[in-house]
Amino acid sequence: MKVSIVAAIAKNGIIGIDNRLPWHLPEDLAFFKQTTLGCPVLMGRKTYESINRPLPGRLNVVLTSNTDWQPAPAKDGTPRNVIAYPTPLPSGSTTQIATATNLPNALQWLARFEQIFLIGGSNLYQQALEQNLVDELVLTEIHQNFDGDASFPQWDRERFTEVDRITNPATSERTWAFDFVKYAQVNTGL
Template identity: 40%
Template sequence: MLSLIAALARNHTIGIDNSLPWHLPEDLKYFRKTTSGHAIIMGRKTYESIGRPLPNRHNIVVSRNPDWRAEGVTVVHSIAAALAAAGTEEEVFLIGGATLYREALPMADRLYLTEIDADFSGDAFFPDVPYAQFKELQRDSHQGDDFAYSFVVYERNQPA
């Protein structure tokens, strides 16, 4: 199962200058808890913004540069190769960035979205979700210091 996990503002912003435009510790805890023990797929820029492999996860980095390497991660050159590298993992999480989200959304089985009830300036955006193709499984809403946010899980509708 391919799952996308992302935090996004109302205007679909997910990042600016290779970092998050907000400070939301609860989202980082949610991300850690949700992805721990699973394979995670990320683009090279996302990996470089994190700066290290994330612990307790099989880190798979997609890079178009055939010479790019990093210690402690599996480097591949496509989402298909990343999924193959994840092997028999029951659930694989794609954690960014914007280009990979765009490529993977049509094949995603599940979305774990932290929906932030605010607009932020940014230069990286989550693609428009075809919500008619998904059903909401779970919503956990919170009021933060600066804005409200919800942890929402969507699952792709099965063909009839």
């Protein structure tokens, strides 16, 4: 199983403000969808609630310490079905919501999948990096500072090596550039 972090990060480390993105970047949203489609996405409760719906074509796993947590109903008022750890998970790219109370349990539960994406927020990213659970970082590096209240955690750049970079220059509509960058964990051979 490959565990990847996906995040868009401003030059000053900001990733969010008031549970939303501080920028409008359609190219990043399309990249995010293309990258994660068909794979489980793992997120904290606040991240899920900021999206306020399951991401289609993906198993949406929400980490929450509240074992009674329920997501908001669908637009038509229908309650959303939630699969709770350790109930068996569906396979493939079924749009479902699942919950687990901690990161190790969630990863163990998802072990049969080839690829898992951690999509936020800050606390989840920090836990995964501190516990050395991340194989890859898939980052949108935005070359502009933004105001915000959520930051990407500091990470040991010596543990990762850049393997791919796609540069997107500034345009007349967007005065700042950004890059899609992939970092792979360095295999230390230990």
